[in-house]
Amino acid sequence: MNIYLASPFFQEEEVKAVQAAEEILRGRGFTVFSPRENEVRGVPFTPQWSKDTFENDRKFLDWAEVVVMLYDG
Numbered sequence: 001m002n003i004y005l006a007s008p009f010f011q012e013e014e015v016k017a018v019q020a021a022e023e024i025l026r027g028r029g030f031t032v033f034s035p036r037e038n039e040v041r042g043v044p045f046t047p048q049w050s051k052d053t054f055e056n057d058r059k060f061l062d063w064a065e066v067v068v069m070l071y072d073g
Contacts, residue, residue, distance in 0.1 A: 001030050001031070001065050001066060002030075002031045002033070002063055002064045002065045002066070003025055003030045003031065003032045003033070003064055003065070003066050003067070003068055004032075004033050004060055004061050004063070004064035004066070004067045004068070005018065005021055005022060005025065005032050005033065005034045005035075005036075005068050005069075005070070006035070006067055006068065006069040006070070007021065007034075007035075007036070007069065007070035007071075008070075008071075009035075009036040009039075013072075014070075014072075015036070017070055017072070018034065018036050018070060019036075021068065021070055022034050022036075022037070025068070033060040033063065033064065035057055035060075038056065038060075039053075040052060040053055040056075
């Protein structure tokens with residue numbers, strides 16, 4: 001099953017939580033797309049960067065059979 005793992009990953013605790021979820025889901029045999037692992041880095045945050053990031057996320061949302069979201073708030 002293809003899973004899109006949605007989660008914030010801006011703070012250390014958020015990163016730890018999403019890493020744990022990635023490991024757990026993959027350990028159970030799921031194919032996981034995590035934006036944290038596929039973040040565009042090393043380029044300035046421009047409107048084009050935002051568009052490219054959105055398009056990539058959208059492609060994998062369409063690919064996914066299930067969306068798993070981590071939210072603490």
